Amino acid sequence: MHEMSYCVRIVDEAIKAAVDNDIKEVSGVYVEVGEMTACVNELLLKAFSKAKLNTCLENATLHLTNQEVIAFCEDCQKEFKPSRENNYSCPICKGIHSHIVKGRDCVILRIEGE
Ligand SMILES: [Zn+2]
Structure with a gap:
């Protein structure tokens, strides 16, 4: 279950964020x-x-938001959703110089607590 490795990292990062924000x-x-x-x-x-x-996360609830994959086209400077139909290239200019900007990882948006 590769979700565990993501969670271990999420917990690590959340602990650091809690320390930085003085959250006990x-x-x-x-x-x-x-x-x-x-x-x-x-x-x-x-x-x-x-x-x-x-x-310090023992009583914390995990809230998840799903993020689809978004790529940024370096040729026309626009964001697009790469898919098999467009061969993962830019549907606007057909450019192939792009990189993934969203949806590649699990990212902590914020933590709450006191
Ligand atoms: Zn483009």
Whole structure:
């Protein structure tokens, strides 16, 4: 279950963010789940409930938002959704010089707590 490795990192980063923001007990973690991670939300929640044990996140709820893959075309400077139909190239200018800007990873949007 590769969701666990994402959760271990989410917990690590959330702990750092909590320390930086002077939060002693985290109550919520908001995470954007990139499509490219192929993570299943249910498995993320399950992994999180284990990864958070004995940390300041022990009572925290994980809130997930799914993020589709978005690429940025360097040729026409526009964002697009890469797909098999357009051969993962830019549907606007047909350019092939692009890079993924969203949806590649699990990213913490914010944490809450006190
Ligand atoms: Zn383009």
